[in-house]
Amino acid sequence: MSILIVGSVALDGIKTPLGECREVLGGSATYSSTSARFFSPDVNIVAVVGKDFPEKHVRFFKKRGIGTDGLAREKGKTFRWEGEYGPDMADARTIATHLNVFADFNPCIPQALKKSKFLFLANIDPDLQDKVLKQIARPQLIVCDTMNYWIEKKPRQLKRLIGKVDVMLLNESEARQLTGVTSVIKAAKSIRKLGARIVIVKKGEHGALLFLKDSIFSAPAYLMESVFDPTGAGDTFAGGFLGYLAGRKRINDAELKKALVYGNIMATFAVEDFSLGRLNSITRKDIEKRFREFKTLTRF
Amino acid sequence: MSILIVGSVALDGIKTPLGECREVLGGSATYSSTSARFFSPDVNIVAVVGKDFPEKHVRFFKKRGIGTDGLAREKGKTFRWEGEYGPDMADARTIATHLNVFADFNPCIPQALKKSKFLFLANIDPDLQDKVLKQIARPQLIVCDTMNYWIEKKPRQLKRLIGKVDVMLLNESEARQLTGVTSVIKAAKSIRKLGARIVIVKKGEHGALLFLKDSIFSAPAYLMESVFDPTGAGDTFAGGFLGYLAGRKRINDAELKKALVYGNIMATFAVEDFSLGRLNSITRKDIEKRFREFKTLTRF
Numbered sequence: 001m002s003i004l005i006v007g008s009v010a011l012d013g014i015k016t017p018l019g020e021c022r023e024v025l026g027g028s029a030t031y032s033s034t035s036a037r038f039f040s041p042d043v044n045i046v047a048v049v050g051k052d053f054p055e056k057h058v059r060f061f062k063k064r065g066i067g068t069d070g071l072a073r074e075k076g077k078t079f080r081w082e083g084e085y086g087p088d089m090a091d092a093r094t095i096a097t098h099l100n101v102f103a104d105f106n107p108c109i110p111q112a113l114k115k116s117k118f119l120f121l122a123n124i125d126p127d128l129q130d131k132v133l134k135q136i137a138r139p140q141l142i143v144c145d146t147m148n149y150w151i152e153k154k155p156r157q158l159k160r161l162i163g164k165v166d167v168m169l170l171n172e173s174e175a176r177q178l179t180g181v182t183s184v185i186k187a188a189k190s191i192r193k194l195g196a197r198i199v200i201v202k203k204g205e206h207g208a209l210l211f212l213k214d215s216i217f218s219a220p221a222y223l224m225e226s227v228f229d230p231t232g233a234g235d236t237f238a239g240g241f242l243g244y245l246a247g248r249k250r251i252n253d254a255e256l257k258k259a260l261v262y263g264n265i266m267a268t269f270a271v272e273d274f275s276l277g278r279l280n281s282i283t284r285k286d287i288e289k290r291f292r293e294f295k296t297l298t299r300f
Numbered sequence: 301m302s303i304l305i306v307g308s309v310a311l312d313g314i315k316t317p318l319g320e321c322r323e324v325l326g327g328s329a330t331y332s333s334t335s336a337r338f339f340s341p342d343v344n345i346v347a348v349v350g351k352d353f354p355e356k357h358v359r360f361f362k363k364r365g366i367g368t369d370g371l372a373r374e375k376g377k378t379f380r381w382e383g384e385y386g387p388d389m390a391d392a393r394t395i396a397t398h399l400n401v402f403a404d405f406n407p408c409i410p411q412a413l414k415k416s417k418f419l420f421l422a423n424i425d426p427d428l429q430d431k432v433l434k435q436i437a438r439p440q441l442i443v444c445d446t447m448n449y450w451i452e453k454k455p456r457q458l459k460r461l462i463g464k465v466d467v468m469l470l471n472e473s474e475a476r477q478l479t480g481v482t483s484v485i486k487a488a489k490s491i492r493k494l495g496a497r498i499v500i501v502k503k504g505e506h507g508a509l510l511f512l513k514d515s516i517f518s519a520p521a522y523l524m525e526s527v528f529d530p531t532g533a534g535d536t537f538a539g540g541f542l543g544y545l546a547g548r549k550r551i552n553d554a555e556l557k558k559a560l561v562y563g564n565i566m567a568t569f570a571v572e573d574f575s576l577g578r579l580n581s582i583t584r585k586d587i588e589k590r591f592r593e594f595k596t597l598t599r600f
Contacts, residue, residue, distance in 0.1 A: 087482060182387060185525045206506040207520060218597050220507060220518040225485045257600035297518050298598060300557035 001140070001246045002042040002115075005033050006107050006132050007122025007235070009047040009057075009071065013082035013096075014274060016089065016229050024275035025057045026081065028122035028145070031232035033066045034279050035239025035266045036120075038287060040246040044113050046070030046132075050078040050101045060276070069110045074101040089227045090204070109135045118246045120238055121165070123147045126158040133164055141251065143167040143242050144196070145234070151177045163195030169238055171202045184209065185216070198256065200241070202234060210260045217257045222268045222294050229274050233267040236279065240266030265290045301440070301546045302342040302415075305333050306407050306432050307422025307535070309347040309357075309371065313382035313396075314574060316389065316529050324575035325357045326381065328422035328445070331532035333366045334579050335539025335566045336420075338587060340546040344413050346370030346432075350378040350401045360576070369410045374401040389527045390504070409435045418546045420538055421465065423447045426458040433464055441551065443467040443542050444496070445534070451478045463495030469538055471502045484509065485516070498556065500541070502534060510560045517557045522568045522594050529574050533567040536579065540566030565590045 012026035029045040037043045044067030053073065061068045079102035083092035107128060119139040121129040123146055133142070144165040150158055151174060158178070162168050168191055170178065175187040188199045188211040199211040203221075210217040241263035248255045265287060272278040312326030329345040337343045344367030353373065361368045379402035383392035407428060419439040421429040423446055433442070444465040450458055451474060458478070462468050468491055470478065475487040488499045488511040499511040503521075510517040541563035548555045565587060572578040 183525050185523055203506065206503065209523070216523055216597055217600060218520040218523060219600070220520045223485055223509070223516055223518060225483050254600070261600055297516055300517060300519070300554070300561055 001040065001117040002044070002113070003033075003036050003040055003118040003120070003242060003246050004044050004046065004070075004109070004113050004116035004136070004139070005029050005036070005120045005122060005239075006046045006109075006129070007032065007120070007124060008079055008102055008105075009045070009049050009053070010079040010081050010102070011053075012231060012275065013080070014229055014231055015084040015095075017085070017087050018226075018228055019274070021274040025060060026231060026275060027079065028235040030276065031235035031270060031279075032120055032122060032239035032242070033061070034064060034276055035236040035270070036243030036246070037064055037066055037239075038266070038284055039240070039243030039262070041065065043067065043243070044070060044116065046107050046109055046113070048072045048074055048079075048101050048105045050074060050076045053078045060280075064280075067113075070108075070113060072108070074104070076101040083231065085230060089230050092231065107132050117141070118242055119143070120242050121145065122235060122238070123150070126150055126154050126161045130157070130161050130164070141166050141242070141245060143169060143238060145169045145238060146174065148174055148177060159194050162191060165196050167198040167200060167241075168196035169200045169202065169234070171204065171234070175199075175201050200260065202237065204230075204233075208237070208260055208264060210256060212253050212256065215253065217260060219257075219260050219264055220298060222264055222290060223297065224268055224271070227271045230271050231274075232270045236270035237263040237267040240264075261291065261294055262287070265294060301340065301417040302344070302413070303333075303336050303340055303418040303420070303542060303546050304344050304346065304370075304409070304413050304416035304436070304439070305329050305336070305420045305422060305539075306346045306409075306429070307332065307420070307424060308379055308402055308405075309345070309349050309353070310379040310381050310402070311353075312531060312575065313380070314529055314531055315384040315395075317385070317387050318526075318528055319574070321574040325360060326531060326575060327379065328535040330576065331535035331570060331579075332420055332422060332539035332542070333361070334364060334576055335536040335570070336543030336546070337364055337366055337539075338566070338584055339540070339543030339562070341365065343367065343543070344370060344416070346407050346409055346413070348372045348374055348379075348401050348405045350374060350376045353378045360580075364580075367413075370408075370413060372408070374404070376401040383531065385530060389530050392531065407432050407435075417441070418542055419443070420542050421445065422535060422538070423450070426450055426454050426461045430457070430461050430464070441466050441542070441545060443469060443538060445469045445538060446474065448474055448477060459494050462491065465496050467498040467500060467541075468496035469500045469502065469534070471504065471534070475499075475501050500560065502537065504530075504533075508537070508560055508564060510556060512553050512556065515553065517560060519557075519560050519564055520598060522564055522590060523597065524568055524571070527571045530571050531574075532570045536570035537563040537567040540564075561591065561594055562587070565594060
């Protein structure tokens, strides 16, 4: 079923202890759409780039069969982000953020995408995320991401938005920040009370938690000997989660749990190279192999 | 089958954001034996206490059916530890350590325990752990714990000791400290090369990893809304792990995985109250209930 992703397309500069790169393709819409596309043939992005956005990156989306009708090209420069990771490869230290054309991003959903069945509202201003919802027919499933910045700057708007989505994605510290509660279980319950019937708490190298109406599912991380570049892991997770569900006949608790595992698995590919390097080289077969390995890792 | 545990019996003073207590029963041998006793009828401790050690605590062991023939009572005061936990209930800050009679602990294994089938070498000086091994017949399974202090002070002795045990228990930071490797997988592989055929890396609130010859098992933590006092969690884990295995006919990979889950589960009880409060009030039925809940939490 059709997937609509609204987020960023960016040019990243990244330093990790293992190397560095400049002006590589990045952004939440990029990672999530590439990930979702492995599971679903109809994936479309709505994002904005500047006049300087390299044609080769547009070709990347097209070659992967990702719809770019919603990729606006505005006067000005493309959003750029530069970050650095320490030896533990945990949270990036931002060196520079140049929003450029992304500062005035005002997502306009093309007519043909207004009836998309699955929507991913990647991390942007909650007011803009809400504007997207107002332009479209109610999708079957809305997944929403956010970040500490919006929790701090627009908590009221964000909380209202959570009442309109199905799945809310946060990491542990964001869940605590949003609710003021230390216990992750209590935080997730409190976020469910805001309206999102499903809450996913991402724990990075420790896996993810899925909070459903009547149960909780805890998935440890797929174990990796080394991480090359963690950039995009969260969005790749979201894309895998949504993409897998879009290919299902019904969405029930069992499928949601499997979707979480597929999200986890997709993220492990994202972090094995800079940018989309690894995601661009794998096939569905590689994904299924890792899914089976994950089963072995967690079965007792 | 018979279990021998060599470690500490202490009087703890603990402060957490939820309360505080003084002069309560603690120590690695206490937590691990109480935990193991749920699974196995023949559990014995070798430890030392001072003349001031309250009779009621000796009665605690006896009432629980834990053998205290190896509990020496020396002239002087009992080992005391005082610690404080912050709001995140992570690592304790030690306020005071009074080793007292524990400073001269020289474990002497009673004749009747020298043929114990299962041995837990709780965290003490690796030279003393080695001395224990020299006094006894080779047990069927030796589980060994340690801490950052010994990794720093006696790395050579510790590494040699690891060559003589079956299961090495460490937390993530200890595994990294011992091997100088950041990746937990690589660290565990390197510890296995020292001789321990099984390595368990404890990740606290994120669960535990079991490294076997040909596979890895990752168990997330059982989810808890709140932790009351984390003291003794690691030793309670070890006791559950060892205790479960001591009750099995054969020890294979499947049983080792289940033992890890039981260890996890036992630790969740330990942290629900000060000292042995909660462990002293549960039954095997409570354990099995939590084991089933853990299955539900992790199955997909």
